[in-house]
Amino acid sequence: MTDNSPRTDTVRPLRENTVDLWDFEVDVVVAGYGIAGVCAAIEAARAGAKVLILERTGGWGGAAALAGGFVYLGGGTALQRALGFDDTPENMATFLTAALGPGVDAAKIADYCAGSVEHYDWLVDCGVPFKEEFWGEPGWEPPHDEGLMYSGGENAAPFLDIAKPAPRGHVPQLADKKIGERSGGYMLMKPLADTVAELGVAVEYDTRIRRLIVDADDRVVGLLATRFGKPITVRAARGVVLATGSFAYDTEMIDRYTPQLSGRPGAAIEEHDGIGIRLAQALGAELAHMDASEVAIFGDPQMMARGILVNGRGQRYIAEDTYPGRIGQATLLRQENQAFLILDERSLEEALATESSTPFFRFPPKWVAETVAELEAEMGLPEQALQTTVATYNRHAANGSDPLLGKKPEWVRPIEGSLAGFDLRGFTAGFTLGGLRTDLDSRVLHVSGEPIPGLFAAGRCTSGLCAGGYVSGASLGDGSFYGRRAGRAAAAGTY
Amino acid sequence: MTDNSPRTDTVRPLRENTVDLWDFEVDVVVAGYGIAGVCAAIEAARAGAKVLILERTGGWGGAAALAGGFVYLGGGTALQRALGFDDTPENMATFLTAALGPGVDAAKIADYCAGSVEHYDWLVDCGVPFKEEFWGEPGWEPPHDEGLMYSGGENAAPFLDIAKPAPRGHVPQLADKKIGERSGGYMLMKPLADTVAELGVAVEYDTRIRRLIVDADDRVVGLLATRFGKPITVRAARGVVLATGSFAYDTEMIDRYTPQLSGRPGAAIEEHDGIGIRLAQALGAELAHMDASEVAIFGDPQMMARGILVNGRGQRYIAEDTYPGRIGQATLLRQENQAFLILDERSLEEALATESSTPFFRFPPKWVAETVAELEAEMGLPEQALQTTVATYNRHAANGSDPLLGKKPEWVRPIEGSLAGFDLRGFTAGFTLGGLRTDLDSRVLHVSGEPIPGLFAAGRCTSGLCAGGYVSGASLGDGSFYGRRAGRAAAAGTY
Numbered sequence: 001m002t003d004n005s006p007r008t009d010t011v012r013p014l015r016e017n018t019v020d021l022w023d024f025e026v027d028v029v030v031a032g033y034g035i036a037g038v039c040a041a042i043e044a045a046r047a048g049a050k051v052l053i054l055e056r057t058g059g060w061g062g063a064a065a066l067a068g069g070f071v072y073l074g075g076g077t078a079l080q081r082a083l084g085f086d087d088t089p090e091n092m093a094t095f096l097t098a099a100l101g102p103g104v105d106a107a108k109i110a111d112y113c114a115g116s117v118e119h120y121d122w123l124v125d126c127g128v129p130f131k132e133e134f135w136g137e138p139g140w141e142p143p144h145d146e147g148l149m150y151s152g153g154e155n156a157a158p159f160l161d162i163a164k165p166a167p168r169g170h171v172p173q174l175a176d177k178k179i180g181e182r183s184g185g186y187m188l189m190k191p192l193a194d195t196v197a198e199l200g201v202a203v204e205y206d207t208r209i210r211r212l213i214v215d216a217d218d219r220v221v222g223l224l225a226t227r228f229g230k231p232i233t234v235r236a237a238r239g240v241v242l243a244t245g246s247f248a249y250d251t252e253m254i255d256r257y258t259p260q261l262s263g264r265p266g267a268a269i270e271e272h273d274g275i276g277i278r279l280a281q282a283l284g285a286e287l288a289h290m291d292a293s294e295v296a297i298f299g300d301p302q303m304m305a306r307g308i309l310v311n312g313r314g315q316r317y318i319a320e321d322t323y324p325g326r327i328g329q330a331t332l333l334r335q336e337n338q339a340f341l342i343l344d345e346r347s348l349e350e351a352l353a354t355e356s357s358t359p360f361f362r363f364p365p366k367w368v369a370e371t372v373a374e375l376e377a378e379m380g381l382p383e384q385a386l387q388t389t390v391a392t393y394n395r396h397a398a399n400g401s402d403p404l405l406g407k408k409p410e411w412v413r414p415i416e417g418s419l420a421g422f423d424l425r426g427f428t429a430g431f432t433l434g435g436l437r438t439d440l441d442s443r444v445l446h447v448s449g450e451p452i453p454g455l456f457a458a459g460r461c462t463s464g465l466c467a468g469g470y471v472s473g474a475s476l477g478d479g480s481f482y483g484r485r486a487g488r489a490a491a492a493g494t495y
Numbered sequence: 496m497t498d499n500s501p502r503t504d505t506v507r508p509l510r511e512n513t514v515d516l517w518d519f520e521v522d523v524v525v526a527g528y529g530i531a532g533v534c535a536a537i538e539a540a541r542a543g544a545k546v547l548i549l550e551r552t553g554g555w556g557g558a559a560a561l562a563g564g565f566v567y568l569g570g571g572t573a574l575q576r577a578l579g580f581d582d583t584p585e586n587m588a589t590f591l592t593a594a595l596g597p598g599v600d601a602a603k604i605a606d607y608c609a610g611s612v613e614h615y616d617w618l619v620d621c622g623v624p625f626k627e628e629f630w631g632e633p634g635w636e637p638p639h640d641e642g643l644m645y646s647g648g649e650n651a652a653p654f655l656d657i658a659k660p661a662p663r664g665h666v667p668q669l670a671d672k673k674i675g676e677r678s679g680g681y682m683l684m685k686p687l688a689d690t691v692a693e694l695g696v697a698v699e700y701d702t703r704i705r706r707l708i709v710d711a712d713d714r715v716v717g718l719l720a721t722r723f724g725k726p727i728t729v730r731a732a733r734g735v736v737l738a739t740g741s742f743a744y745d746t747e748m749i750d751r752y753t754p755q756l757s758g759r760p761g762a763a764i765e766e767h768d769g770i771g772i773r774l775a776q777a778l779g780a781e782l783a784h785m786d787a788s789e790v791a792i793f794g795d796p797q798m799m800a801r802g803i804l805v806n807g808r809g810q811r812y813i814a815e816d817t818y819p820g821r822i823g824q825a826t827l828l829r830q831e832n833q834a835f836l837i838l839d840e841r842s843l844e845e846a847l848a849t850e851s852s853t854p855f856f857r858f859p860p861k862w863v864a865e866t867v868a869e870l871e872a873e874m875g876l877p878e879q880a881l882q883t884t885v886a887t888y889n890r891h892a893a894n895g896s897d898p899l900l901g902k903k904p905e906w907v908r909p910i911e912g913s914l915a916g917f918d919l920r921g922f923t924a925g926f927t928l929g930g931l932r933t934d935l936d937s938r939v940l941h942v943s944g945e946p947i948p949g950l951f952a953a954g955r956c957t958s959g960l961c962a963g964g965y966v967s968g969a970s971l972g973d974g975s976f977y978g979r980r981a982g983r984a985a986a987a988g989t990y
Contacts, residue, residue, distance in 0.1 A: 011943050012779070103754025256783040256932065259598025259962060281942040282779040284507070288751040291786035313899050315810045334829040382898035384890055388883035395879055403877035404808050437751065447776040448506050467754060 034062020036459025036483035037243035043487030069184020072473030074168035087166035095163035103467035127191030138301035152471025153323035157406025220454035239490030246460035247274025257290035266429025276461035288463035290434035295328035300361035312338030314385030365420035442486035458482040529557020531954025532738035534978030542986035564679020567968030569663035582661035590658035598962035622686030633796035647966025648818035652901025715949035734985030741955035742769025752785035761924025771956035783958035785929035790823035795856035807833030809880030860915035937981035953977035
């Protein structure tokens with residue numbers, strides 16, 4: 001590049017005719033080497049395209065390699081069948097429509113569920129290992145190397161009456177799981193990155209995308225990036241794939257779109273700055289569900305299922321045996337981020353004796369008390385606020401039922417004797433689920449409804465399956481599924 | 496126009512050099528003749544610009560003329576002072592930041608509060624009448640022609656402890672108010688429309704905007720519209736002002752951004768199809784708070800303040816004496832749109848005996864019962880769910896307090912004797928608050944952060960004061976305030 005180098009401090013597209021020199025000329029360029037990018041690169045390369053991946057950090061992985069590794073798949077995958085679970089694409093779609101809505105992209109849900117079995121086989125074929133073992137306990141992740149788990153509240157109220165429960169959280173196997181070291185997400189990414197290497201895909205690390213390059217007809221034909229401050233131009237004859245992740249770490253976008261997550265990004269990486277979204281917006285791209293967010297709560301599911309969760313008024317608000325991410329959303333988005341967990345001594349001891357996957361959450365209770373009245377007073381709740389909650393819970397628990405919220409009988413038992421109160425106020429964090437609106441071929445849609453020629457996207461820079469709700473595995477799921485689509489569509493060179 | 500007429504079925508911008516003939520050539524064109532448009536036109540004309548308003552319907556008014564007419568103003572307006580209320584811009588900003596957040600545009604809040612006194616005087620100067628009388632009762636609107644009322648929960652929990660309560664809902668006077676006929680909003684629009692006419696501003700009715708026209712440098716220089724299917728081109732030498740209202744009636748945008756409002760548009764007009772937002776998006780405009788929504792609940796505030804509101808689990812969730820729009824948001828967005836209102840016979844009779852402004856809401860109770868247990872059973876709530884709620888409420892009400900939610904002592908009294916239960920489930924509707932991101936001069940901001948040259952916007956096609964919360968009068972307030980700014984900035988011709 002000469003002194004006539006283009007500006008790199010704007011997200012506005014750069015005109016092709018202003019580029020003097022192309023540093024790279026390929027068929028397909030993929031921005032971001034996380035789950036969506038790796039799948040796009042594999043499929044594009046297999047379709048015969050010359051592919052280049054640009055990655056901002058010094059290595060592959062993205063947020064995916066740090067994630068628990070759930071891939072949400074179903075409809076009767078080989079793993080589901082081997083473990084005796086019946087599922088159909090229609091049943092899966094019914095559940096996802098209820099759990100991820102309102103406002104889901106119905107065509108995308110149907111498409112994803114219909115293609116889910118094949119997608120599982122594809123991952124296995126790429127070398128991603130899944131152990132044929134089911135983990136049926138509440139938890140954030142399996143404690144060992146089990147390959148299948150409920151990861152969205154499918155078997156809890158209210159969903160267990162809406163669709164036939166089936167576990168769909170598929171977790172790549174870690175041969176030698178060491179907590180805090182590597183994750184299921186690493187074991188998802190590793191064989192896929194190996195596949196990319198085998199296919200001869202080029203990768204440029206430490207390379208940050210800055211602007212899309214467009215021709216005179218506004219077709220996307222390349223990317224301007226920088227490496228250590230130096231501009232790099234990439235020409236992509238067939239297409240550009242954006243796979244740059246969420247905007248969880250862009251504080252301005254968070255303030256504008258998802259202010260409830262302000263100051264509490266989680267399960268994302270600092271590189272998730274929304275750049276892919278902004279570059280496409282500058283070309284008139286449509287967005288969707290920019291307020292949606294995954295929300296984790298730092299509570300032990302084994303403890304939560306055995307106790308009661310109450311809000312800042314001492315009221316129960318969710319079946320405590322459901323998917324903990326659903327508890328996180330309910331707490332942050334609908335209970336002003338106020339949550340307390342109450343257990344009696346016997347239930348707490350039982351929870352602590354289980355093989356929980358999350359010793360991280362085993363902090364001591366903030367309050368201990370001999371009676372509910374005493375606990376209520378110590379917690380600063382109005383008199384009778386907690387006492388009536390516990391009395392009502394116990395009255396029905398004595399019959400093994402929870403008519404208020406539908407917690408399953410196996411977790412319902414009167415709360416008696418000494419009590420522990422855990423303060424979970426403010427203990428939530430999450431990442432954004434909104435982004436570019438794409439079609440089933442991962443083409444980025446203009447606000448006119450038409451695709452933007454030459455531009456594709458997948459992963460958390462797009463609005464995927466989730467409109468508001470979340471299930472663990474949805475991000476690695478739609479990221480990998482629509483990453484593949486993006487790679488194939490870009491390589492086709494017909495869009 | 497010839498057979499070479501440009502397409503009118505796309506929101507993509509049209510290049511100036513493709514326009515053969517200009518049907519109108521003016522300095523400033525304003526799209527939409529509601530509150531933002533009328534104020535933009537007045538200020539642009541007063542600044543010496545030749546102005547044309549394009550209005551889709553056959554007359555002026557927009558949603559504003561059908562609205563109750565609240566204009567949210569404060570900081571010590573002449574009306575506030577005349578009625579003995581102290582207020583400062585800082586106090587107003589403290590309240591609005593708490594009530595409209597999280598994620599408010601702090602600069603816009605401060606700017607609006609600082610300019611609020613002058614804006615009130617400007618409206619009066621334009622002929623908008625405000626009667627020097629205060630209405631202090633809970634209600635959606637004043638029952639007669641009172642000019643000032645609390646319209647955002649300023650004097651209710653939790654805000655009464657955050658900022659000094661001051662009423663800021665300024666309502667234009669109807670000399671002869673007849674319910675269901677004309678509204679305060681009509682009396683806001685009428686003198687402003689008269690002012691527009693006096694200023695000689697041209698208006699083209701039945702004219703629907705279709706595309707922005709841009710020059711070779713992407714500066715906005717005009718609008719393509721249609722009238723009865725025929726294309727009309729308007730050249731605007733200084734600027735285009737978008738004032739086309741919300742997207743409450745565009746079902747696709749609702750599904751993508753605000754699915755909670757799907758099927759329940761309210762206080763909007765069918766012309767609110769988001770066109771202004773989409774035209775600017777096609778130029779790379781940034782959005783903000785697209786999920787935010789005003790939510791009305793069809794409940795009588797006089798009855799609500801005297802009763803208790805419970806959710807689908809029989810739990811109280813909000814101070815019943817607050818701004819009813821806040822109750823609407825809490826119900827739809829955080830209680831799954833489930834609400835029941837419970838009153839005893841004495842309180843119901845008291846409420847019915849008041850001068851309520853909303854006889855519309857006086858439908859009969861769905862249930863009547865002699866005891867709480869009986870009501871609870873009839874409502875289908877789990878045993879003890881409602882009984883414990885009432886018992887806890889009564890226990891503290893006997894001392895005149897509501898430690899759970901902070902309802903003011905004047906509305907707190909134990910619930911005794913015969914009971915009425917009103918079913919408010921699903922009784923909510925609303926309009927969207929998100930839209931184009933604009934600066935303090937109402938310039939539409941590109942996703943790069945820079946203004947889009949020649950393009951201005953105000954009213955509900957922009958993200959104004961509200962990030963998520965709402966107060967009555969915020970829309971006519973920021974629409975009129977930033978409509979003026981848009982008119983002045985466009986007329987200046989320097990942007």
